[in-house]
Amino acid sequence: MTRDRYETELETLKEGVTSMATLVVERLREAARAYEDGDEDGGREIAERDDEVNELYLELESECIDLLALQQPVAGDLRFVVATFKILTDLERIADLAANIGRYAGTPGRDRLTVVPIADIAEMASSQVADAIAAYVEEDPEQCRTVVADDTDLDQRCEAAADDLVRYLATYDAAGDEHEALLADTKQFLLTVRDLERVGDHAVNIAARTFYMIESDDELIY
DSSP, X not given: OOHHHHHHHHHHHXXXXXXXXXXXXXXXXXXXXXXXHTOHHHHHHHHXXXXXXXXXXXXXXXXXXXXXXXXXXXXXXXXXXXXXXXXXXXXXXXXXXXXXXXXXXXXXXXXXXXXXXXXXXXXXXXHHHXXXXXXXXXTOHHHHHHHHHHHHHHHHHHHHHHXXXXXXXXXXXXXXXXXXXXXXXXXXXXXXXXXXXXXHHHHHHHHHHHHXXXXXXXXXXX
């Protein structure tokens, strides 16, 4: 294989990752909107379309394996392929989390918890993933550091949402069946916040692997 063709394959792989990331971030934002709107049908559709992301993941994973096996890249190219392989896994897991949130959209009675909306948390998490992928595409080490630092803000916002929920529950007067329904709603809300926090963790992973790809430095990997 000529060097030009090899470079083309590396660039094609990067473009594939970018397309997958765009799709995943879009799904995450759609899932959050469905949850906020209580759109059960929309949320279910998002969850059912997760196979599309899985197929893309397997296709790109295969490209990574072929490059490793057939081209035996070294130095920077090797770091790029290995980092990409791991980043694909993080993107696939973010898509799984988006599917989870879509499934939560139809929780009965979730309108009781509108006092603690998750739209802003979802946007923080989505933007963090988008920024991590931008750092990967542009090979920007400082952007990688920013993504990692921003995760602290997301963690704090998730913690604040849980605190808001506790304060709300302390003043909510419920009994009997309504009490049981409120407990179910609370569980789903906390699962949603947890999943969004995990999205941020995957964005950090992407940034850390990208930083290592660029700098050959594992400072951000933990």
